[in-house]
Amino acid sequence: MSPSRGGGWYPPASKPRAVQGGLAARSRRGAISQTWWSERFIAVLEGMGMGSRLQRGKAYARKGQVVSLDIAPGAVDAAVQGSRARPYRVRIGIAAFGKEQWRRVEQHLAENAWYAAKLLAGEMPDDIEELFAAVGLSLFPARANDLTLDCSCPDFAVPCKHLAAVFYLLAEAFDDDPFAILAWRGREREDLLDNVRAARGGVDEAEAADRATPLEDLLDRFYERVAPVHLPAASVAVPTALLDQLPGVDVTVRGASLVDVLRPLYLALGAADDPAEAADPDEPAPSADP
Structure with a gap:
């Protein structure tokens, strides 16, 4: 028999039944939380006076x-295997x-x-608590009575080691997923991001519908032009542009300047290069013979 402090007797402490494939904490020693948001969550619980009782569940978690x-x-609903054959039912409630x-x-x-970019990258913005506070809300539980704790075990302590393990x-x-905090508060990841995009004016109905459509159903429209393509206007070549850039030439042919003599020839050559402007074949080509 095991004596108690008051001289009475308590049965020896029971050992929990072994579990195959249970959800074991990755951390084997020290702190379990790895990111600032999970550390903040544990710190909030410890600040409620749960610190010493939480430690009882760390071995169960590991x-x-x-x-x-x-x-x-x-x-949050969980099942925790204790010393009895049937796992204990654990529930941690919070207002959504x-x-x-x-x-x-x-x-x-x-x-x-910045907030949307961080969340899309799977990270919790450092000051997201301030954002919630700005609209009169608390992301994490602020007081002990913000949580409802229940376990089907006979332990009178709250939280018991089963709740602490959870x-x-x-x-x-x-x-692993900071969006789980937001889901616990009532908003799933995709719903949140879709609503933020819509509030920013970045999603129209057609785009939202396409995102919900499987890729294989979009292949027949993959190469369709979805908007008019504005091509630059074709450049217009002036056949006599080169002549117009010549410096003054002090050469005349039968009293006419050389540029004036050559201009009809350049015009004819330019028309020949452009079918739309080509001269009528029945008309004689201009003569360059002075």
């Missing part, structure tokens, strides 16, 4: 005791933002191309 983890708007709240966020994102795996999920 051993792969979390069987499944699903992130949905307003809730409504349509009007997300409209304000998306409008702010659209007004600054928190750490959730932080790693945020490392």
